[in-house]
């Protein structure tokens with residue numbers, strides 16, 4: 170089947186970790202996969218690695234630093250122009266940081282990469298996902314959202330930033346926006362779910378010192394990157410998940426999320442605060 174006849178998937182963070190295996194699994198399932206990475210060499214080597222492991226795989230690479238919301242919107246628009254029908258979007262890229270960082274656009278970096286970027290990219294691909302229906306959005310969350318608290322008035326944690334709090338709150342915000350999007354898309358043929366991949370031995374924690382040492386020990390008990398890709402791939406591909414929307418999935422099973430994620434007043438406040446942060450970058454409207 171030629172590239173133009175294949176259904177199209179888009180994967181962020183496809184240059185390493187779980188994302189590389191997700192991209193490979195989608196290519197093995199016969200989709201043309203658009204790999205988004207921020208580094209040309211890593212993106213090209215991921216494409217080559219997929220081609221070696223899955224002969225006949227069809228991929229293309231696109232470059233964007235997903236800590237930039239403008240770059241994210243630009244790459245999303247370019248992909249939608251090339252691929253007006255998209256079957257699968259996996260927002261997998263994520264980051265963990267031991268210190269508070271602010272992006273060139275003035276956004277707190279963990280919130281930007283883990284929550285704001287998926288929001289912007291999915292918006293940019295909205296028409297293409299609707300045109301490609303039945304289609305699926307799979308957002309890679311984390312069980313760190315399970316007990317996280319969220320303050321809609323302090324999403325960037327200008328007060329009280331902590332590494333665990335920032336990561337957990339960003340993943341809870343991602344979950345809440347996924348559920349809100351699933352409701353908005355109901356009846357469109359586009360489903361949206363959030364998955365926890367398990368504890369996976371990847372390069373997610375890039376810190377040295379005590380945090381790096383703790384991560385190296387945790388990795389001894391973690392699943393492999395390939396195993397970590399299993400639940401995102403299942404939700405992206407299995408017929409069982411073709412019509413399920415607004416679910417939180419662990420080990421291929423829908424589970425109860427943090428009750429805060431189901432609080433509609435809180436969800437509206439998070440949505441409105443998210444839009445406010447985006448407006449600071451893009452302007453209102």
Ligand SMILES: NC(=O)c1ccc[n+]([C@@H]2O[C@H](COP(=O)([O-])OP(=O)(O)OC[C@H]3O[C@@H](n4cnc5c(N)ncnc54)[C@H](OP(=O)(O)O)[C@@H]3O)[C@@H](O)[C@H]2O)c1
Pocket residue numbers: 181182183184185186187188205206207208211233234235236237261262263264282309310311312365366367368369370371372373374
């Ligand atoms: N590992 C775990 O135990 C675990 C548990 C729960 C959830 N998760 C989630 O799983 C997802 C994948 O993480 P992973 O464990 O596979 O981590 P990883 O090995 O660090 O991979 C992260 C991917 O995201 C990309 N990325 C990060 N920041 C980016 C940016 N600013 N612009 C473009 N790409 C960027 C990385 O690109 P580069 O190659 O350029 O660095 C890499 O491809 C994340 O959302 C993470 O939060 C992981």
